[in-house]
Amino acid sequence: MKVMGKTRRLIATGLCGAAVTAALAAPNAHAAPEAPAPVGQGAAAHASWSLTDTGTTARFRGLAAVSRTSAWVAGSGGTVLRTSDGGGHWRDVSPPAAAGLEFRDVEAFDGRRAVALAIGEGEASRVFRTDDGGASWTESFRNTDARAFYDCMTFFDHRHGLAMSDPVDGKFRILSTDDGGRSWKVLPAAGMPAAQPGEAGFAASGQCLVSSGPKDVWLATGGAATARILHSGDRGLTWTASESTIPAGDPARGVFGVAFRDRSHGIAVGGDYRAGLQSPRNSAVTADGGRGWRQSTTAPPAYRSGVAWLPHSRSGALAVGPTGTDLTWDGGRTWRTVDTGSYDTVDCTADLGCWASGEKGRVAFLSVSRG
Template structure:
């Protein structure tokens, strides 16, 4: 828990965060940056050489120096030196799995989620920086397909599955991911026909504070955001303004800071238009309004910049967009391909995506 009140340290961090947002905003939109070799250039993403071509849709930023990524072929990497070096800490025997989410508590403790039907959906946990892993959950139900995982703190967390028997299924842990149980479905509203979550960025299930959690949907007649204020026991659904009505369209990523929330999405198919690809809420997700100037294309990941009240980044295969007015308007600031983004209180912002791409935001 952070102490309340404004200290000199947090004030300095806030000013640095504002400066970072301003630097990115004033930089011209640019293609992928070369790998970081210690030099200085225009502010923006600096690619870090991961030594793999795995696609990383799972990302957990711990600090400016430490981050975890999880992706295809059961690949999990960890850096503790700002991305200069990466250690392959993939769980043994996981090469046939697709990791789509990772939640890390520090440089040693992390939880990763593998997606898929039936037993392909699994959760692994490490307490020693990935030197060893324990499989803590293997889905026994062939009708379930788990998409995302989130934690409220180092002990309490949830994972979500696409609808089973007409309702989203929620797993709960109270011991840091060592064990999991399925929550009762009585408090979950019915899913729409064809509705599901998108395991595209690890952001279809996100939490903020000790009890609030949100679930993003698509594929149904409308793209919705479901909210629970009691750690997943009861939920209320709200329609977003992001178009759905097709299995490829809907809300793909969420970010919340208290009651202020951002939703991004669109149509993930290459070349398909994605109008109204972003939405905002100021009441904790009870109501949503369309961004006046949304990103120009599909976006799968979104994150608030640290300490700022209104700056955030959204990423997708065709670029990165910045908002400095709380999601009302967005501007493209980079054209490199990323699937997910995450930021930390010490001004560490990371992005990850296809072909082993991992980058850190630098000025």
């Protein structure tokens, strides 16, 4: 089971969409989340975004939600922050050796153990791990191949994880760990399909590589003639590729983020990240593990980079991007904009909490409770 937050197995409880939609549209509050109300059949749902004060202007494209009270964010300038009180206070736990690097993904096992990915060409791509809440960090991987550019990372459990690089020698490169990110090795490329000309991943939200369960993982692409989603059922050894319905054909267009609530049901979001340009058909859904994708009937109105299933729901999910947040209550087939704040990524936890982060130090908590 994936405990790191980008995807997780959820059960249905039938949250009330109208109440969540209304609360999401309410003004932002600056307060730590209250304890969740007990979940009961037929109870109303309540939710609201709460912007927190991070004390920085870094852009946080990396986010790992641990619980309603605990979360990690990682972003520009080698910045890593951690909270243990629901965003009431953020502690700067940036690795000293990462100054000037660009963190785009962070995966957390709990409030003390986390793994962060810095992206870029050659040695700019690095992985750091902490076991003491960020008081100290160990650099566990530094890319020495100038052709590689690592984008995203995911973990299946507290030991097994993967990171992905844009194509090297015509195929996406996969990095693997079986000791919680303390050491890494490049997997053989024999089981990876050939990349299309210009195909790459987008290091926009930490969601171009996501997992669900002990062995399933998906890799999202763009930039080429077709935006694809690749799937592996054996922790990255062999892959199959499927075309998404999200347009590509340009280095700025494609699938930016995916989320799976189990090994079958997934949502993909993306579009064209350039401000002011249209992003039609920017979301898609699958019910067969990504072998086939169907275009959403009503898509978000603009480019979206992050997506997450709502806690304890088979049909509710959030999509975020620089122009707003959208909510679905039918598994991604139709979306409705419920907030216009700028966020790059979103992540939810099993104890009824969701977090979002983005530009100018923005980190917010979405409280989802039943009462």
